[in-house]
Amino acid sequence: MLSPALSKMLLLDGLWLPCLVNVVLQGLCLANVSSVRSSLSLSLSCRQQMQGRQVVFIPGADHAGIATQVVVERHLWDTQGKTKHDLGRQKFVNEVWKWKEEKGTMIFDQLRRLGASLDWDRAVFTMDVHMNEAVTEAFVRLYDAGLVYRKEALVNWCCSLQSAISDIEVDHLHLTGPTELTVPGYSKPVTFGKMYDFAYRLADSEEEVIVSTTRPETMLGDTAVMVHPEDPRYTHLHTRRLLHPLRRETIPVITDPVVDPEFGTGAVKVTPGHSHEDCQVGERHSLPFLSILDSSGKITNIVPEFEGLLRFEAREAVLSALSALGLYRGCRAHPMMVPRCSRTQDVIEPLLRPQWFVRCKELAKQASEAVQSGRLNLVPQLHRRAWHSWLDNITDWCVSRQLWWGHRIPVYHITAADGREVWVAAGSEEDARRKAVEKEGIPLASIISTLQEEDVLDTWFSSGLFPFASLGWPSQGRGETTPDLARFYPTTLVETGHDILFFWVARMVMLGLNLTGRLPFETVLLHGLLCDGGGHKMSKSRGNVIDPLDVINGASLEVLCERVEGSLNAEEVLTGIRRNFPTGIPECGADALRFTLCSTNFKNQLLNIDVTRMEQNKFFGNKIWQTVRFLLSALDKVADLGVSRASPVQESHRLQQLGLMDRWIMSHLAALVTTADNTFKAYDLHVVTKAFTTFWHNQLCDVYLESMKAVLRDGTEAERDAALQTLWTCIDTGLRLVAPFMPYLAEELYQRLPRQHGRQQSVMQCSYPLPKEFEGLRDLRVEEGVEALLEVASALRTLKTSYGIFHNRVNGTVVSSDGVLRNILTDNLQTLTTLGRMKEVKVQEGSSHSSFHSACAVSTISSATTVYLHLQGVVDPKVEVARLTKKLMKLERDERKVVKMVTSPGYLERSPPHVQLAHHTKLKSIRTEMEKVRALIHSLEDL
Incomplete structure (x- = not known):
C-alpha cells in the first residue's frame, strides 16, 4: 500500500501541439512538441503506473496564435484568393475553427500511434470555453492587483x-559579409551584411562627424549622435548640434560611457524609436522618439519625400539623397545578426x-527564490x-x-x-x-x-495557466479549489525542452504562485535541442527533419521529396533531404522510435538523433522477439514443465538447484533491476536502455542462451527445468523492464507467455521490477568465475578464427596453475565447449606443455593460464600459409601507402591534427595485425 504522498502522480508534459499548423508531428525539430518529450514523459508515466501510482497525464493542445494565423491566412489565399481583411474578423476566426476541427485530431491520433497512454477524456485546448474563462479570470486578477x-x-x-x-519567435541569422536575403513583399532579394558610412555636418560650421550603420534608412529617425565623454577627438563637440540633412533640423551631440571609442569612428548615431539599445540611451538622455515606419513597414511622413516607400526601398533612396548632398562615404563588408520572424522570415523591426x-x-523574485530554496527542482x-x-x-x-x-x-x-x-x-x-x-x-x-x-x-499567457486551469481552476463558484485541484495540484513533474525554460516554465511558476499561492509542480525536467546524427540542428531548410510517422511506417525518398514540392525554398530543402536520406527512411516502428529517443542522454545541451540507430533498435526488438520464440519452442518440447513466475526468483532456497550459468544470469538480472531503479529515479533513462541492451544482447542471448542449448540437449531433467525457469524469469522480468520504452512489443510478447494463476492480464498491470524482488541473487563470485570461463572460451574462438577454422570439429586444451579456475572449467566443461565452439576441451594443471607446441596454436591468457588449439589434421598448413601470406602482402601494401602519405612533403602543415591522429592510428593497427599474421605463419610452418 503506497503512502498518500506516493499514491498519485501528475505529469505535465505540456503536449502543446501546434496541431493547427503541422498536421503531422514534425516533432523532432519543433520547440514545443517533440517525440523526445513524448517518449521521455510516456516512459516515466508508464513506470509510475506499474509501481502502483495513480498517474494523471493530461494532454493539452495549444492554439498557437501566430503560427496558426499564418498558416490559415496562407491556406485562405491558396484556396480562395482572399485575405483575412476580405473576410473580416469574425468570419476569419470561424475559418480558423474549421481548420482546427479538420486538423486538430490528427496530432492526438499520431500520439496514440506512439503508444501514448494519456488521460484523453481530460484533454485541454487553450481556446476551450473553460480555458477562456480561466484566461479572463487570470488577466482580470492581475490587472486589478x-x-x-x-x-x-x-x-x-x-x-x-x-x-x-x-x-x-525571432530567429537570429548570422552573416559574415554581404548576403542577399528574400524578404516578404519585395520582388528582389535585399542585401545585408554591409556597413554604410555617412557624415553629419555641424549646424554652425562645415566640420563633419562620420557615423556608421548597417541600416542607413533608420537615419531618418536619428535624434542624436553619441560619443564617449573622454574621447579627445570629440571633446570640442560636446553640447554642439548637428544638422540632420534630410529632416532639415538639428540634433545634439551627446556623451555616454557606453560608446566604444575604438569601434569605427567612435561616433554613434542614436535612433531611440528603432533600436532597443538606442531606446535605453534615449530614455537616459530624454531624447525624442521618432517612428519612421508604419505597421506594414512603410516610411511615415516623418520626411515627406520618402513617405510610403517600403523600408528597404527607402534605403536606396536615402543613400542616393546623402550622395547628392556629398555626405555618403561608402560601404564595406561587415558581419551582422539579422533578426527574422520564425513564421514569415520577415526581418524584424523594433x-x-x-x-x-x-x-x-516581484513575480520573478518569488520564482527565483523557489529554486534557491529547493522547493522547485530543475533537472x-x-x-x-x-x-x-x-x-x-x-x-x-x-x-x-x-x-x-x-x-x-x-x-x-x-x-x-x-x-x-x-x-x-x-x-x-x-x-x-x-x-x-x-x-x-x-x-x-x-x-x-x-x-x-x-x-x-x-x-504563452494561456499556456502558463495550464497546470491549474486544466484541473478546473477557477471553479464555477470562483472558489480557489476543485476536487481535481485539491487532489492533483501541485503537479509532480513537467518535462520540456530547455529552450522554453523561460517562455513557458518560468511563466507557469510565476502565474501559479500568484494565482494559486503554490508552485505548479515539484520538478522540471529539461531536455536539450534535437540535432541529426551529424550534430546539426534539425530544421526544414536543412532537410534533416524527421517525421515520427515516417520512422514508424517508413518513407521512400520519392515520398519525402513530394511533400516539399511547391513550398518555400523547395530546392534547398530537397537537396538536404537527398543528402540526409538518400534511400529514404526505413520502417522502424513506434517501439524503436521511443527506445532510441529514450536512449539519448536528454540532459545534454544537444541531442543527436539518427535514423540508423532507430533501425538498429528495430533489429534489437527482433532479437527480443526471437528470444521469446526460443523459450516458447523449448517449452513446447517440455510440455509437462509447470513454469511459475514465483520461482526461482522469490524462493532463495531454490538457488542451490541452479547451475553456474543460471546463477550468473540471475545475478546480472538483479544488477539490471537495481540499475533501472536507481537511474529511473535520477531520470537517466539512457542508462536504463543501455543496461537493458547490454543484458539482453550480450549476456542473455550471446552467452546464456548459447550455453542453455547444450543443457536442453544433453542436460538432466532437473538442469533443463532450472534453465527454463531461469530463462522464463529473465524474459518476464525483461518485458516488464522494457515496457515503458517498447510498449507494443512488451505487450505482444507478454500475451504469448504461458498464462499462470494470478498473472495480470496486461504487462502494464504488472509491477515494475524492484531490487527487493531480487534480494540475494546478486553473486559477484559467480560473476567473476563465469567471466574467467568466458575469457577462456573467447580465446579458443579467436584462435579458431585466426586459422580460418569455422567448424566445431576441433579440440583444445587449457593448461592452468590456477586451481580455482581449473575447478570452474572442469565443473562446466559442457558450457566451455559450447561457448568455445569446440568438439572437446580438456583442462590440465600446469603452466606450459611443450608437447603441444609442435601441433598447436597457442594463446596466453595470463601468467597462470594458456590455451592450446590442436591443429593436426584440422588445417592444411600449406593452404593456410598461402592464405596468410597473401593477407600479409596486402597489409604491407597498406602500410607503404600510409607511410608514403604521412612522410610526404608538407603533410604536417596541410593536415589537421585529427587527420594526422587517424593516419597514425591506422598505421599502428596495420603493423599490429602484420605481427599477428607473421606469428601465425611461423606457427603453421612448425606443423
Whole structure:
C-alpha cells in the first residue's frame, strides 16, 4: 500500500501541439512538441503506473496564435484568393475553427500511434470555453492587483504579420559579409551584411562627424549622435548640434560611457524609436522618439519625400539623397545578426507601439527564490544559474499581440461624456461598465462608449495557466479549489525542452504562485535541442527533419521529396533531404522510435538523433522477439514443465538447484533491476536502455542462451527445468523492464507467455521490477568465475578464427596453475565447449606443455593460464600459409601507402591534427595485425 504522498502522480508534459499548423508531428525539430518529450514523459508515466501510482497525464493542445494565423491566412489565399481583411474578423476566426476541427485530431491520433497512454477524456485546448474563462479570470486578477499596465514601448515587430512577436519567435541569422536575403513583399532579394558610412555636418560650421550603420534608412529617425565623454577627438563637440540633412533640423551631440571609442569612428548615431539599445540611451538622455515606419513597414511622413516607400526601398533612396548632398562615404563588408520572424522570415523591426505588459519583478523574485530554496527542482541542475540570471534581470512581459486568432484581451476602453477615458479589465462589457462606476466613479448614464481591446494575448499567457486551469481552476463558484485541484495540484513533474525554460516554465511558476499561492509542480525536467546524427540542428531548410510517422511506417525518398514540392525554398530543402536520406527512411516502428529517443542522454545541451540507430533498435526488438520464440519452442518440447513466475526468483532456497550459468544470469538480472531503479529515479533513462541492451544482447542471448542449448540437449531433467525457469524469469522480468520504452512489443510478447494463476492480464498491470524482488541473487563470485570461463572460451574462438577454422570439429586444451579456475572449467566443461565452439576441451594443471607446441596454436591468457588449439589434421598448413601470406602482402601494401602519405612533403602543415591522429592510428593497427599474421605463419610452418 503506497503512502498518500506516493499514491498519485501528475505529469505535465505540456503536449502543446501546434496541431493547427503541422498536421503531422514534425516533432523532432519543433520547440514545443517533440517525440523526445513524448517518449521521455510516456516512459516515466508508464513506470509510475506499474509501481502502483495513480498517474494523471493530461494532454493539452495549444492554439498557437501566430503560427496558426499564418498558416490559415496562407491556406485562405491558396484556396480562395482572399485575405483575412476580405473576410473580416469574425468570419476569419470561424475559418480558423474549421481548420482546427479538420486538423486538430490528427496530432492526438499520431500520439496514440506512439503508444501514448494519456488521460484523453481530460484533454485541454487553450481556446476551450473553460480555458477562456480561466484566461479572463487570470488577466482580470492581475490587472486589478496592479500587475498589468499599458504603454507605448519598443517591441519585436513583424511587418508581414503586422504584430508584435515574442523573443522565442525571432530567429537570429548570422552573416559574415554581404548576403542577399528574400524578404516578404519585395520582388528582389535585399542585401545585408554591409556597413554604410555617412557624415553629419555641424549646424554652425562645415566640420563633419562620420557615423556608421548597417541600416542607413533608420537615419531618418536619428535624434542624436553619441560619443564617449573622454574621447579627445570629440571633446570640442560636446553640447554642439548637428544638422540632420534630410529632416532639415538639428540634433545634439551627446556623451555616454557606453560608446566604444575604438569601434569605427567612435561616433554613434542614436535612433531611440528603432533600436532597443538606442531606446535605453534615449530614455537616459530624454531624447525624442521618432517612428519612421508604419505597421506594414512603410516610411511615415516623418520626411515627406520618402513617405510610403517600403523600408528597404527607402534605403536606396536615402543613400542616393546623402550622395547628392556629398555626405555618403561608402560601404564595406561587415558581419551582422539579422533578426527574422520564425513564421514569415520577415526581418524584424523594433517599433514603438502601445502594448499591454505584465509587471514581472516581484513575480520573478518569488520564482527565483523557489529554486534557491529547493522547493522547485530543475533537472539537470546546470540550468539553475540561467534561471536565476534571467529572473533576476527580467523585464516586463509584453502580452499583447496584434492578431485575430487567440484570447481577445479582456480589457475595455470606456469613454465618459465629460471626456474621461479609462481602461477597465472585466469578463464582459456589462462587468466593465459596473467596474467603471464602482472603481472610477463614472456615472453609468454618462458612459458613451465601451470598446473591448482588439489585441489578443500572447499564447504563452494561456499556456502558463495550464497546470491549474486544466484541473478546473477557477471553479464555477470562483472558489480557489476543485476536487481535481485539491487532489492533483501541485503537479509532480513537467518535462520540456530547455529552450522554453523561460517562455513557458518560468511563466507557469510565476502565474501559479500568484494565482494559486503554490508552485505548479515539484520538478522540471529539461531536455536539450534535437540535432541529426551529424550534430546539426534539425530544421526544414536543412532537410534533416524527421517525421515520427515516417520512422514508424517508413518513407521512400520519392515520398519525402513530394511533400516539399511547391513550398518555400523547395530546392534547398530537397537537396538536404537527398543528402540526409538518400534511400529514404526505413520502417522502424513506434517501439524503436521511443527506445532510441529514450536512449539519448536528454540532459545534454544537444541531442543527436539518427535514423540508423532507430533501425538498429528495430533489429534489437527482433532479437527480443526471437528470444521469446526460443523459450516458447523449448517449452513446447517440455510440455509437462509447470513454469511459475514465483520461482526461482522469490524462493532463495531454490538457488542451490541452479547451475553456474543460471546463477550468473540471475545475478546480472538483479544488477539490471537495481540499475533501472536507481537511474529511473535520477531520470537517466539512457542508462536504463543501455543496461537493458547490454543484458539482453550480450549476456542473455550471446552467452546464456548459447550455453542453455547444450543443457536442453544433453542436460538432466532437473538442469533443463532450472534453465527454463531461469530463462522464463529473465524474459518476464525483461518485458516488464522494457515496457515503458517498447510498449507494443512488451505487450505482444507478454500475451504469448504461458498464462499462470494470478498473472495480470496486461504487462502494464504488472509491477515494475524492484531490487527487493531480487534480494540475494546478486553473486559477484559467480560473476567473476563465469567471466574467467568466458575469457577462456573467447580465446579458443579467436584462435579458431585466426586459422580460418569455422567448424566445431576441433579440440583444445587449457593448461592452468590456477586451481580455482581449473575447478570452474572442469565443473562446466559442457558450457566451455559450447561457448568455445569446440568438439572437446580438456583442462590440465600446469603452466606450459611443450608437447603441444609442435601441433598447436597457442594463446596466453595470463601468467597462470594458456590455451592450446590442436591443429593436426584440422588445417592444411600449406593452404593456410598461402592464405596468410597473401593477407600479409596486402597489409604491407597498406602500410607503404600510409607511410608514403604521412612522410610526404608538407603533410604536417596541410593536415589537421585529427587527420594526422587517424593516419597514425591506422598505421599502428596495420603493423599490429602484420605481427599477428607473421606469428601465425611461423606457427603453421612448425606443423
